Amino acid sequence: EYQTDSVKVVVRVRPFLGNEIRQSPLAIKEQAIQINTPEGVRLFQFDGILTQSSTQHEVYDVAASDVVNNFVKGMNGCILCYGQTSSGKTYTCGLNEPISDGIVYRSVYNIFKLLDNRKFELSMSFIQIYNEDIQNLLKPSQSNLQLRETSKNDFQIQDLDLKPITTFQEAIETIQHGLKNRKVAKTFVNSQSSRSHTILQLNLKVQQAKNQLSFSKLQILDLAGSERIHKSHSEGDRFTEAVSINSSLSHLGKTVSALSLNKSHVPVRSSQLTKLLSTTLMKNCKTVLVATLCPSFEAQSESSSTLQFAKSCRMIEQSVKFNYFGDGDISVDGASLQQLDMNQKDQLEEICQNALVKVKSEFSTEEVEQMLQIQQILVQKELEDQLQSKIQIKKKQMEFNLVALQAQLTSLQGQAQPKFISQKPLASQKPKFMSSEAFEIYEVIKFLASKLQIQLQKEESGQFTSFKSVLQRLQVHNAALVRQTEEYQVNLTEILSKMNFYQKVKENIQSKAKPEVLSAQKEKKKQKLPQISAFGSFSQLKQYLVQLIDFKEGQHKILMQNLRQNAKKLGECKQDLQDLYGVMTTHAVATYQFTKEMEAFL
Known part of the structure; x- marks a missing residue:
């Protein structure tokens, strides 16, 4: 409205x-x-x-x-x-x-x-x-x-x-x-x-x-x-x-x-x-x-x-x-009469109207009706010719695509035996628009496609198993890395606590605290440092502390080296996963494209 x-x-x-x-x-x-x-x-x-x-x-x-x-x-x-x-x-x-x-x-x-x-x-x-x-x-x-x-x-x-x-x-x-x-x-x-x-x-x-x-x-x-x-x-x-x-x-x-x-x-x-x-x-x-x-x-x-x-x-x-116009559909190739551009429709309508007026002025009603019937037949014939022409073009395209698909399948199915080609596929009805040679190629490709699909499924199954094993190895490396990190944190905590204690001892000695204060502190710390009496002088204590710190630093370097090695292994596992994912994606895309091409062909 x-x-x-x-x-x-x-x-x-x-x-x-x-x-x-x-x-x-x-x-x-x-x-x-x-x-x-x-x-x-x-x-x-x-x-x-x-x-x-x-x-x-x-x-x-x-x-x-x-x-x-x-x-x-x-x-x-x-x-x-x-x-x-x-x-x-x-x-x-x-x-x-x-x-x-x-x-x-x-x-x-x-x-x-x-x-x-x-x-x-x-x-x-x-x-x-x-x-x-x-x-x-x-x-x-x-x-x-x-x-x-x-x-x-x-x-x-x-x-x-x-x-x-x-x-x-x-x-x-x-x-x-x-x-x-x-x-x-x-x-x-x-x-x-x-x-x-x-x-x-x-x-x-x-x-x-x-x-x-x-x-x-x-x-x-x-x-x-x-x-x-x-x-x-x-x-x-x-x-x-x-x-x-x-x-x-x-x-x-x-x-x-x-x-x-x-x-x-x-x-x-x-x-x-x-x-x-x-x-x-x-x-x-x-x-x-x-x-x-x-x-x-x-x-x-x-x-x-x-x-x-x-x-x-x-x-x-x-x-x-x-x-809006009813009873219409937009097809893939756009050949429907209902897809005519509005300008083209107006032009066609005007031409028909002008021709009809001219014809009516020169011929009788029966003659006009007969001419309209002939015109309708001619239009239908022209449409059929156009359709047939498009079918021929489509046929050539399909034959060319079949040859290309055959070459592609041959390269993908390198292990296919010659007996596959010599075997006769199951009989099916040949379309009218397809030549016998093209239909034979199509049947062979269809047979190879089923074999290729089975092979791809097997390969994908094997690759998935490999993926699971790589993932398990990655989980093991990750667990080991977590354990080593926890050990490193514990050792670092111990080192820091001992360094704090020795620093307090050093401060007490330097401040020359009163004997009763020192004895009270000794009594309090006696259980935590029983070896303190073994040092004859402060220089010996200092030397011991230096050696202890060097030893702990060596342990720290070893831990850091282990962490770097684990990180490198983790990166290698990640790269393996990425490569595997790329291979699986390539196979999936190839399978999907091949399936779509075969569906379009069928």
Whole structure:
């Protein structure tokens, strides 16, 4: 069902540049923006206001997130960046060279995030309108492309190649390639001024349910900025570009004004840009306008014009819906008729309608019905021929893959005896599309595969047993290391306690304590040091202590050496485990890949 809604408008004010005076005619009040003009103060109400401190993440959340989410669900969407030159449109889109994290980058990232684990087909086109010339940025040789009007009053680009996209990285690299071909030049007011309108379009088909497909498209437009020629001092090519840009934007303004006032006549055929945006603004497409503003007084007039354009866009009513089609399925090779691109479907429908009108005017009803039956038979025959051609190509690919698999299996199964090859495999029915030689090779490979699988299972079982033995040795070494560490701690504690005691004895002797104090201390320590009477002098005691410390240090070195040896053994065991794990992983991957190839073949 259709839903009626107006164009969503978001306004973004860029920060001041280095050479601009920090005074602005703009004032932001919640969801409204106020501008001081020579005619007085004007207030505009919009769906979102982004200030000078707003981040690219906030821009995407406010302006693009809902459009991207609905695009994946099956609704057409358009994000249109509009504003004067040097107001930050290209930065907001993220279509700088190289590409930055603007609306485009974040939209593509979230599209693939939402499509995770889902069946889909995605294609991309990237064009620019330069001096009313439509050029393919992904294929620069395609220039001066023509627009064709369909029976539904839509305008489509003829002979435009679409780029299939499967991954996020591929999409970003494709956009980056297109940006290298975009027309950019330096002007008096902008060092990197876009001299063309760029349109990035994504076409998406998604398997929404078991028997339900969705077709949707998303357009992101970075329009060239309007400029006052007396300010930009454009000359030569820059002057021609500026005139073309201002002219196309003027036509766009008239189109938007007519739509906002519900006029019966809308001048969509006045420029290439308005033709391409006619479907976006007038039909089934959810549109968001991001209007960018310069904050300085010098851009007061241009900012006022941009706000007026944004106000007119917000008055446009749109009817949108999710584009679902039943009884569809996305196959692996994409040969289903229900996977036709929407542009191709419209072209086919228009051709059939025109042909039918012409035929009805020249032939009777019975003749027309007979011709339609013949046409249906011819179409069916053409489809069968295409299918047969694809079967032949697939057959050759399978035969080539079988030869490669045979070579691979021969190298892996080096111990296979010739009798395996000479033995006849179990009889099975040969597919019609497979030659006798290929089928015989397939049966031999199937027989060898079973033998190889048994051998791999045996090897993996033996490697697992080896792994367990290595693990047990590692546990034994670890236990021994723990015991030696505990012994080392005990010995170290004893050494420290004896050294503390001898230090106290030394301090007592040096302090020349009273006899009764010494006798009391002797009586107290008598049980702990019975050998103290054996020393005739302090020098003998000192010599004994030195020898004891040297002996303990030797023991400590021996313990440390043992610890290092154990650590080395532990490292060797760890390396053995890693090597074993690598071998097991290699075998597992090879087995998995071989199984998948055989399943795909079968």
